[in-house]
Amino acid sequence: MAYDADDTRRRIFTAAAAEFTERGLAGARVDRIATAARANKQAIYLYYGSKEKLFAAVLRAKLEEIRISVDPDAVAESVGQMFDWYQDHPELIRLQLWEALEASGAPGEGERERRDAFRGKVRQLASGGLAPALPEDARLRAAQDLLFSIMSLIAWNFAVPGMCRMVLDEQSDRAALARRRAAVVEAARTLAATAGRVRSGLPE
Numbered sequence: 001m002a003y004d005a006d007d008t009r010r011r012i013f014t015a016a017a018a019e020f021t022e023r024g025l026a027g028a029r030v031d032r033i034a035t036a037a038r039a040n041k042q043a044i045y046l047y048y049g050s051k052e053k054l055f056a057a058v059l060r061a062k063l064e065e066i067r068i069s070v071d072p073d074a075v076a077e078s079v080g081q082m083f084d085w086y087q088d089h090p091e092l093i094r095l096q097l098w099e100a101l102e103a104s105g106a107p108g109e110g111e112r113e114r115r116d117a118f119r120g121k122v123r124q125l126a127s128g129g130l131a132p133a134l135p136e137d138a139r140l141r142a143a144q145d146l147l148f149s150i151m152s153l154i155a156w157n158f159a160v161p162g163m164c165r166m167v168l169d170e171q172s173d174r175a176a177l178a179r180r181r182a183a184v185v186e187a188a189r190t191l192a193a194t195a196g197r198v199r200s201g202l203p204e
Contacts, residue, residue, distance in 0.1 A: 024098035072128020
């Protein structure tokens with residue numbers, strides 16, 4: 001049977017995603033990834049260059065799987081879809097937490113590409129009716145603030161289950177998550193409606 005490079009890359013990626021999700025960058029071992037992928041270590045370094053670059057590739061790909069952007073004309077609906085996506089893909093939150101815990105403070109692998117992707121989402125959000133009284137640069141800043149606030153509202157529900165239990169005094173079962181989803185959607189609707197008012201001098 002001929003060697004299938006694409007299949008080998010896919011197996012490495014799948015094994016690496018599981019390893020990094022469970023153990024983070026520092027705790028992950030290339031040997032375990034190679035064994036799980038039924039590949040050799042040389043293939044990992046050939047295709048990805050280093051463990052750090054492999055981690056960055058996994059995180060970037062997981063972020064790119066979120067094809068949902070915040071629609072400036074339907075913010076609440078977009079936020080509900082994003083909440084559902086994070087609920088179905090807990091590995092992304094874990095990867096982002098590992099990255100935050102292990103970051104040295106300097107820009108990491110792939111940060112420029114991810115920054116550019118977020119800038120695209122911000123421009124899309126600002127292109128709607130968000131803060132129309134503001135000049136373009138202030139409208140973009142308002143869109144950045146809104147996007148980051150929305151992402152925080154969503155992610156915190158899945159990043160800290162223990163905190164959810166203590167603050168909300170309930171288990172994160174299906175009913176609780178449905179209630180939290182509704183609360184996050186409503187909060188996002190309010191944030192979108194008031195975005196930029198402080199900068200524009202409009203009453204809140």
